[in-house]
Amino acid sequence: MTTTAAAQTTVVSYGLGPIGAGIASLALDRGYRIVSAVDISPDKAGHDLGALLGRPELGVTVTADAAAALALRPQVVLHSTQSHMPQVMPQLLACIEAGACVVSTCEELAFPWHQHAAEARRLDEAAKAHGVTVVGVGVNPGFVMDLLPIVLTAPSRTVRAIRVTRVVDAGLRRKPLRRKVGDGLDRAAFEQGVAEGRIGHVGLAESVAMIAEALAWPLDSISEMIEPVMEGTTVRGLHQVANGLRGGEAVISLDLTMAVGAQNPRDAVTIEGEPPIAMTVAGGIHGDIATCAVTVNAIPIVLTAPPGLTAVHRLPAIHR
Amino acid sequence: MTTTAAAQTTVVSYGLGPIGAGIASLALDRGYRIVSAVDISPDKAGHDLGALLGRPELGVTVTADAAAALALRPQVVLHSTQSHMPQVMPQLLACIEAGACVVSTCEELAFPWHQHAAEARRLDEAAKAHGVTVVGVGVNPGFVMDLLPIVLTAPSRTVRAIRVTRVVDAGLRRKPLRRKVGDGLDRAAFEQGVAEGRIGHVGLAESVAMIAEALAWPLDSISEMIEPVMEGTTVRGLHQVANGLRGGEAVISLDLTMAVGAQNPRDAVTIEGEPPIAMTVAGGIHGDIATCAVTVNAIPIVLTAPPGLTAVHRLPAIHR
Numbered sequence: 103m104t105t106t107a108a109a110q111t112t113v114v115s116y117g118l119g120p121i122g123a124g125i126a127s128l129a130l131d132r133g134y135r136i137v138s139a140v141d142i143s144p145d146k147a148g149h150d151l152g153a154l155l156g157r158p159e160l161g162v163t164v165t166a167d168a169a170a171a172l173a174l175r176p177q178v179v180l181h182s183t184q185s186h187m188p189q190v191m192p193q194l195l196a197c198i199e200a201g202a203c204v205v206s207t208c209e210e211l212a213f214p215w216h217q218h219a220a221e222a223r224r225l226d227e228a229a230k231a232h233g234v235t236v237v238g239v240g241v242n243p244g245f246v247m248d249l250l251p252i253v254l255t256a257p258s259r260t261v262r263a264i265r266v267t268r269v270v271d272a273g274l275r276r277k278p279l280r281r282k283v284g285d286g287l288d289r290a291a292f293e294q295g296v297a298e299g300r301i302g303h304v305g306l307a308e309s310v311a312m313i314a315e316a317l318a319w320p321l322d323s324i325s326e327m328i329e330p331v332m333e334g335t336t337v338r339g340l341h342q343v344a345n346g347l348r349g350g351e352a353v354i355s356l357d358l359t360m361a362v363g364a365q366n367p368r369d370a371v372t373i374e375g376e377p378p379i380a381m382t383v384a385g386g387i388h389g390d391i392a393t394c395a396v397t398v399n400a401i402p403i404v405l406t407a408p409p410g411l412t413a414v415h416r417l418p419a420i421h422r
Numbered sequence: 423m424t425t426t427a428a429a430q431t432t433v434v435s436y437g438l439g440p441i442g443a444g445i446a447s448l449a450l451d452r453g454y455r456i457v458s459a460v461d462i463s464p465d466k467a468g469h470d471l472g473a474l475l476g477r478p479e480l481g482v483t484v485t486a487d488a489a490a491a492l493a494l495r496p497q498v499v500l501h502s503t504q505s506h507m508p509q510v511m512p513q514l515l516a517c518i519e520a521g522a523c524v525v526s527t528c529e530e531l532a533f534p535w536h537q538h539a540a541e542a543r544r545l546d547e548a549a550k551a552h553g554v555t556v557v558g559v560g561v562n563p564g565f566v567m568d569l570l571p572i573v574l575t576a577p578s579r580t581v582r583a584i585r586v587t588r589v590v591d592a593g594l595r596r597k598p599l600r601r602k603v604g605d606g607l608d609r610a611a612f613e614q615g616v617a618e619g620r621i622g623h624v625g626l627a628e629s630v631a632m633i634a635e636a637l638a639w640p641l642d643s644i645s646e647m648i649e650p651v652m653e654g655t656t657v658r659g660l661h662q663v664a665n666g667l668r669g670g671e672a673v674i675s676l677d678l679t680m681a682v683g684a685q686n687p688r689d690a691v692t693i694e695g696e697p698p699i700a701m702t703v704a705g706g707i708h709g710d711i712a713t714c715a716v717t718v719n720a721i722p723i724v725l726t727a728p729p730g731l732t733a734v735h736r737l738p739a740i741h742r
Contacts, residue, residue, distance in 0.1 A: 104638060128579060241577050253573050255742040256719055257561050257712030259448060316741050318424065375742075377708040381701060388697040392577030399576055415739040421636050422575035422695075 108133035111401065114176040114202065115139040116193065118146050118154065118164065120276055121207055122182035124394035127155045129180060132398055138171035139164045168193065172200035178401055181206035185304040187218040191225075194236065198228045203404045204236040205397050209305035211238025212248070213413055216311030216324070226411035235407040239400050239414060241392035242268065243305030246383075247356050248312040249414045251371045254379055255317065261375035264313055265355045268369050270386055272339050273362040279389070283339040283360045284330060292330045292337045302328050303358055306344035310354050314346050316415050319353060321346045331361035338362040396420060428453035431721065434496040434522065435459040436513065438466050438474065438484065440596055441527055442502035444714035447475045449500060452718055458491035459484045488513065492520035498721055501526035505624040507538040511545075514556065518548045523724045524556040525717050529625035531558025532568070533733055536631035536644070546731035555724040556731045559740070561712035562588065563625030566703075567676050568632040569734045571691045574699055575637065581695035584633055585675045588689050590706055592659050593682040599709070603659040603680045604650060612650045612657045622648050623678055626664035630674050634666050636735050639673060641666045651681035658682045716740060 113134045115126040118141040129136060130152075139151045141164050152160035165171055172179075179197040184190050187210045194211075197204045214222040229236045238244065247266045255261050272280050284292040284301045295301030307324050314321050325345045330337040339361020346354030367386045373379040400420045407417055414420060433454045435446040438461040449456060450472075459471045461484050472480035485491055492499075499517040504510050507530045514531075517524045534542040549556045558564065567586045575581050592600050604612040604621045615621030627644050634641050646664045650657040659681020666674030687706045693699040720740045727737055734740065 245576055249576075249739065250573070252741045253570070253739050256565055256569075256716050256740040257707050258719070258742040259711055259715040261742045316739070377711045378705075379707060380704045382704070384700045384702070385698075387577050387699060391579055391697045395579040396576050399578070415741070418737060419569065419573050419636070419735040419739070420576040421572045421735070422578040422581045 105133040109135055111135060111178060111405070112137045112174070112176040114171050114174070114179045115151070116168065116179050116181040116197070117141060117183035119182060120278060121390065121393055123155055124390065125180050125182055125397045126151065127157065128394050128398045130155070130157065134401070136160070136162055137174045137176055138162060140166070140168045140171045142166045168196055172196055172202065175200060176202050177405065178203045178205065180397055181208065182397070183208070185209045187211065187214055187221045191221055194225060195228055198225070198232050198234055198236060201232055201234060203234045205400045205404055206236070206238050207240050207393055207397060208238055209240065209243055210308055212240060212243035212305055213308040213312040213315070214238070215315070216308060222411055229411050230409045233409045235404040235409055236411045237400065237404055237414065237417065239396050239420070241387055241389045241396060243309045243312070244414055245392065245396060246369045246387055247306070247358070248309035251373065252313055252316045252415045254371055254373055254381060257377065258373060258379070259376045261317060261373055263353045263355070263374040265357070265372040265374070266370065267357045268359070268386060269364050269367045270360040270389065271362070271364045271367045272360045276390060279360070280362065284337045285339055285362050287337045288335060289330055289332070289337060296328055302340065303342050303360065306342060306356050306358060309356055310344045310346040312413060312415060313354050319346070319348060321348055323347050331359065331364070339364065425453040429455055431455060431498060431725070432457045432494070432496040434491050434494070434499045435471070436488065436499050436501040436517070437461060437503035439502060440598060441710065441713055443475055444710065445500050445502055445717045446471065447477065448714050448718045450475070450477065454721070456480070456482055457494045457496055458482060460486070460488045460491045462486045488516055492516055492522065495520060496522050497725065498523045498525065500717055501528065502717070503528070505529045507531065507534055507541045511541055514545060515548055518545070518552050518554055518556065521552055521554060523554045525720045525724055526556070526558050527560050527713055527717060528558055529560065529563055530628060532560060532563035532625055533628040533632040533635070534558070534731070535635070536628060542731055549731050550729045553729045555727040555729055557720065557724055557734065557737065559716050559720050559734060561707055561709045561716060563629045563632070564734055565712065565716060566689045566707055567626070567678070568629035571693065572633055572636045572735045574691055574693055574701060577697065578693055578699070579696045581637060581693055583673045583675070583694040585677070585692040585694070586690065587677045588679070588706060589684050589687045590680040590709065591682070591684045591687045592680045596710060599680070600682065604657040605659055605682050607657040608655060609650055609652070609657065616648055622660065623662050623680065626662060626676050626678060629676055630664045630666040632733060632735060633674050639666070639668060641668055643667050651679065651684070659684065715742070
């Protein structure tokens with residue numbers, strides 16, 4: 103999209119956590135016209151968006167009142183609040199009913215049909231009724247462990263299994279991520295955090311389900327396991343695996359390690375089939391920068407996509 | 423696509439050279455209903471398609487008469503004849519006028535707007551008038567050196583340059599490819615072959631132009647060079663480079679080596695930007711298998727795409 107076209111595209115930034123703030127900042131860099139921004143935190147609501155982002159004042163005041171922001175009828179909402187569908191449903195429906203396309207980093211929205219089929223249907227119907235497109239994006243889920251392996255099967259005559267390994271050195275990443283992976287806890291606290299849903303990567307099962315749908319592979323089930331990565335008695339991060347099972351075999355296997363000091367950080371995709379394909383991104387794709395970027399890069403694509411709830415593999419290539 | 427859906431999709435195979443035959447065979451494996459096949463070679467016309475492919479007889483006789491095959495009004499034509507737009511224009515227009523979507527391995531059709539804008543406009547108008555979708559596909563051009571780098575910019579905040587290196591050991595490939603890269607010639611014969619258009623990879627400039635369009639990078643020019651890979655005084659293959667130039671800098675650089683005995687065969691994509699991305703497919707993606715597969719894998723995508731002449735990066739992800 104040209105800068106001129108971007109300047110004519112009205113945007114609301116919904117959620118100004120570390121990722122949401124990065125998204126808003128990049129949208130401004132690209133020349134998009136942010137007409138309002140929403141955040142419920144008292145540290146943010148009432149402040150100028152530009153100032154909050156460490157930029158010149160914009161004359162756009164962050165509001166805790168989403169309805170007021172959406173009343174400006176933006177063309178697009180860049181949504182970055184929570185990870186789970188039930189949490190974001192009212193927010194997404196309000197955006198849709200205001201006639202806005204939505205690009206969201208909500209992890210479960212990347213492929214909601216698996217675990218939240220009823221909510222997905224409701225969003226799809228609302229989006230079609232209001233003529234807007236809704237999509238969940240991100241680097242993971244949304245790219246490295248699902249879209250990229252799907253795209254890599256384009257040259258495949260046959261595919262027997264798909265294996266993805268992502269290793270992230272959490273020591274190089276922001277604090278919320280280190281907290282999310284349990285860094286510094288002991289094993290009991292880690293396990294409690296997992297049980298309470300505070301620790302763990304959200305979206306691995308969604309990635310499995312997206313790949314299975316694309317390949318038209320009916321799965322018997324999706325299994326998930328999570329364990330701490332220990333250094334002595336201290337947790338340094340997590341190791342999480344989701345498998346898509348068919349006939350007792352893991353035909354889709356997604357293996358994620360996010361730990362402080364993790365060795366050989368990388369994204370690796372193996373397509374077992376004809377031809378065999380073994381892809382590696384050395385160092386891995388940086389999650390925070392990438393999630394902000396893919397969100398903003400998706401704007402021109404959603405603006406021209408057919409209305410409804412969609413998923414990244416059903417859209418034309420999102421690109422810089 | 424399910425086998426049932428495939429069995430309801432009528433297909434004409436247009437061109438039964440090594441790639442076209444591979445495409446037809448895979449389409450049959452997938453359950454597509456091939457209603458006719460076209461080839462002008464006297465070795466093929468008049469023979470049963472199944473027998474020609476080394477399969478059971480199909481009761482489908484290969485014909486040299488494209489008009490007769492297209493009169494059956496297939497939904498899709500899988501087209502694999504020649505590499506250059508002027509050669510294939512009458513063939514493509516006949517398919518379009520018969521109301522068929524076209525998936526073609528014609529290299530220049532992968533991104534025809536660069537060198538053949540008038541022909542591209544004509545195809546687009548005809549395809550829209552007849553409500554069909556036309557696309558050029560393949561592993562190169564069409565995937566490794568253009569679509570894959572475009573997709574890999576999805577997580578990019580900024581991109582300064584894109585570099586792709588493809589190294590193919592032509593010794594592992596079919597004879598026509600070894601001939602196309604000049605294997606066994608002396609330098610003078612190689613250079614004459616290049617001058618006459620018999621030697622050289624077609625599509626590198628198209629790949630540069632596709633990337634430039636996707637990234638909205640206006641290029642000053644696209645430069646191309648080709649040189650032989652020598653073993654003593656014998657040519658073993660070619661080294662070909664296409665650069666997209668802006669302000670004197672090669673912001674897109676595609677470097678292709680196809681030679682018998684080429685070391686470290688691979689596909690490598692480097693996105694210079696933020697974040698930096700360095701991807702490698704060890705061994706590279708096998709061109710012949712991949713081109714046949716991507717052609718057949720594109721069928722469900724073109725059948726549901728908006729009418730017109732399109733390109734792979736403007737379509738939803740083609741996948742197995």
